[in-house]
Amino acid sequence: MKHNFLLASMALAATAALGISNASAVDPSKTLLINDAGGQWVEAVAKCIDEPFFQKTGIKVTHEVPGGIAKLLAMVESGKITGALFDGETGEIEQAKAKGLLKKIDWAKINPEPMFDEAKQEYAMGTSFYSTIMAWRSDAKAPGNFVEFFDTVNFPGKRALPNYPGFILPFAALGDGVPVDQLFPLDLDRAFKTLDRIKDDTIWWEAGAQAPQLLQDNEAQYAISWSGRVAGKEGVTISFNQGMLDMSWFMMPKGADPAEMEAAWLWLHEHTVKANQACVAQYISYPGPSPELDPLLPQDRLGEFPTYSENKKVQWLTDAKWWFDNVDTVQKRWEEYKLQQ
Amino acid sequence: MTLASPTASGPARPVARRWSFTRPTEVTRILPLFILVVLCFDVPLLVALGWSVRDPKGPDPTLRHYIDFTTSPIYLPVVWRTIELAAIVTGFCAILGYPLALWITRLSAGRQLVAIGLVIIPFWISILVRTYAWIVILGNAGVVNRTLKELGLIEKSIPFLYNELGVAIGMVNVLLPFMVLPIYAAMLRVDSRLLHVAATLGASSFSIFWRVFFPITLPALSATMALVFILSLGFYITPAILGGGKVPLIANMMDMFINRLPRWELASAVAMTLLLVTLLLYAGYQWLRSRTPA
Numbered sequence: 001m002k003h004n005f006l007l008a009s010m011a012l013a014a015t016a017a018l019g020i021s022n023a024s025a026v027d028p029s030k031t032l033l034i035n036d037a038g039g040q041w042v043e044a045v046a047k048c049i050d051e052p053f054f055q056k057t058g059i060k061v062t063h064e065v066p067g068g069i070a071k072l073l074a075m076v077e078s079g080k081i082t083g084a085l086f087d088g089e090t091g092e093i094e095q096a097k098a099k100g101l102l103k104k105i106d107w108a109k110i111n112p113e114p115m116f117d118e119a120k121q122e123y124a125m126g127t128s129f130y131s132t133i134m135a136w137r138s139d140a141k142a143p144g145n146f147v148e149f150f151d152t153v154n155f156p157g158k159r160a161l162p163n164y165p166g167f168i169l170p171f172a173a174l175g176d177g178v179p180v181d182q183l184f185p186l187d188l189d190r191a192f193k194t195l196d197r198i199k200d201d202t203i204w205w206e207a208g209a210q211a212p213q214l215l216q217d218n219e220a221q222y223a224i225s226w227s228g229r230v231a232g233k234e235g236v237t238i239s240f241n242q243g244m245l246d247m248s249w250f251m252m253p254k255g256a257d258p259a260e261m262e263a264a265w266l267w268l269h270e271h272t273v274k275a276n277q278a279c280v281a282q283y284i285s286y287p288g289p290s291p292e293l294d295p296l297l298p299q300d301r302l303g304e305f306p307t308y309s310e311n312k313k314v315q316w317l318t319d320a321k322w323w324f325d326n327v328d329t330v331q332k333r334w335e336e337y338k339l340q341q
Numbered sequence: 342m343t344l345a346s347p348t349a350s351g352p353a354r355p356v357a358r359r360w361s362f363t364r365p366t367e368v369t370r371i372l373p374l375f376i377l378v379v380l381c382f383d384v385p386l387l388v389a390l391g392w393s394v395r396d397p398k399g400p401d402p403t404l405r406h407y408i409d410f411t412t413s414p415i416y417l418p419v420v421w422r423t424i425e426l427a428a429i430v431t432g433f434c435a436i437l438g439y440p441l442a443l444w445i446t447r448l449s450a451g452r453q454l455v456a457i458g459l460v461i462i463p464f465w466i467s468i469l470v471r472t473y474a475w476i477v478i479l480g481n482a483g484v485v486n487r488t489l490k491e492l493g494l495i496e497k498s499i500p501f502l503y504n505e506l507g508v509a510i511g512m513v514n515v516l517l518p519f520m521v522l523p524i525y526a527a528m529l530r531v532d533s534r535l536l537h538v539a540a541t542l543g544a545s546s547f548s549i550f551w552r553v554f555f556p557i558t559l560p561a562l563s564a565t566m567a568l569v570f571i572l573s574l575g576f577y578i579t580p581a582i583l584g585g586g587k588v589p590l591i592a593n594m595m596d597m598f599i600n601r602l603p604r605w606e607l608a609s610a611v612a613m614t615l616l617l618v619t620l621l622l623y624a625g626y627q628w629l630r631s632r633t634p635a
Contacts, residue, residue, distance in 0.1 A: 335602070
């Protein structure tokens with residue numbers, strides 16, 4: 001403790017002595033620690049971005065599991081932040097922002113190549129797109145939209161549904177006939193009405209891998225699933241129609257090491273390069289934010305990609321602000337519904 | 342059990358030397374484990390205790406989370422459901438486990454080894470795999486339902502899973518070895534001369550069992566039931582998968598408080614309450630065990 005304090009005050013004194021007030025005067029560090037959820041996408045990023053990035057800049061990137069706002073909060077409480085970037089879901093950006101944990105994204109320093117506007121936020125950069133979509137066994141009757149999807153009379157069978165309010169309630173509202181363009185503010189009563197109606201035919205899934213498994217085992221005939229999990233699975237048909245398009249983000253915490261922050265901007269720039277995104281897309285169908293990616297994607301699997309122009313235009317984006325503003329109500333209703341069933 | 346009795350006959354043991362040599366090594370031997378347990382278990386537990394009385398809006402400790410938890414019309418039913426299910430599971434484990442253990446003790450030595458092996462093998466298989474295996478067997482498109490359909494006995498699949506029945510089946514499956522092994526060990530310790538005496542005195546095999554054998558093994562049975570009951574209070578994976586997300590138990594509720602809603606204070610209060618209940622049950626278990634003949 002004492003030692004740390006001493007170091008910190010020395011560092012502070014040194015900083016003051018050098019008169020460093022402008023962060024840009026700091027050279028990028030030679031190492032960059034990133035907190036994220038790990039998994040297939042990060043493995044692909046390690047191959048397609050981290051490796052060439054190291055060749056080019058000499059900056060060694062390491063990833064630490066997990067990321068997310070919970071870890072960031074714990075770090076802020078303990079007073080020591082390691083890592084210049086944290087991954088996060090859409091909803092987490094608003095939370096982290098409200099708690100004042102985030103540094104603004106320095107778009108000038110990232111100097112991005114062309115990217116979708118929705119991926120470019122003040123406090124976060126969207127680096128991979130994913131969708132939540134309907135999927136069904138190819139031998140079951142195909143639903144055309146979510147009203148049909150939730151119609152257990154004309155489309156009999158079990159439904160495997162995500163056990164996450166943000167990923168099910170909007171679809172349940174669509175299932176009660178709410179039009180897509182009036183989805184937000186979300187009508188919770190209508191959403192829960194749908195869930196109540198099909199209760200006996202519901203199997204809730206927790207882990208993303210469960211949805212395709214339940215379909216392939218014929219335990220469920222219909223599922224709402226993350227696109228990357230069901231796309232290209234044998235015996236499973238998917239549709240992006242009325243699907244929810246979303247992104248995984250990177251956020252920068254206040255209080256990270258300034259030199260590492262500089263390295264982080266350079267690394268984020270690599271994410272906007274479409275060749276890099278195409279490389280990642282070979283391994284996992286969660287594409288990056290370039291609007292010019294379609295020609296570089298594997299053409300025989302174009303239909304599996306959330307940002308493929310034909311898929312992108314039939315989907316909607318969630319309203320992170322609404323979720324943030326209504327978090328207490330949603331949580332209360334969800335908790336009641338789930339624990340009382 | 343007459344260790345180190347001062348009046349024991351025979352040459353005096355080099356007590357002093359043993360002390361000076363063994364004691365420091367014993368301490369150093371357990372020291373790493375002790376530090377590990379304190380750092381990785383006890384300290385976090387105390388932190389959780391701190392969380393459970395923490396007021397997010399002020400510096401003073403509060404009992405609000407405990408009051409929230411115990412007065413809520415939503416949380417308490419989950420606790421009752423957990424207790425009810427734990428009781429059912431414990432009951433079924435006893436009904437299945439006791440006769441099984443008894444049957445094993447009557448086998449030849451070689452067969453006993455095989456039978457115990459068969460009981461233990463599931464221990465080595467991941468609980469996740471065992472849980473999913475039930476979907477293959479009892480699922481809507483599982484072996485049982487498909488067979489019944491092909492035999493023309495049913496039209497629609499019988500819903501074995503994705504309800505409380507499914508959770509109970511999965512839990513009994515996981516907990517059965519915990520029931521069988523201690524009872525089996527206790528049965529082996531029963532002095533067979535007592536049974537012979539009863540037989541010599543003309544007791545029927547039924548009364549030998551009910552009036553001699555069962556009462557001797559009863560303390561072991563009740564202690565083991567207490568143990569199984571404690572274990573079944575903390576199930577998470579089984580209700581999540583075999584309950585189809587529709588049978589939330591205490592652990593699933595805590596998962597919701599920790600991972601879904603940032604309500605760690607409430608989760609800690611639930612955890613502390615569960616810990617207290619478990620400790621009380623454990624005290625009961627130890628008491629029952631102390632009554633088990635050695």
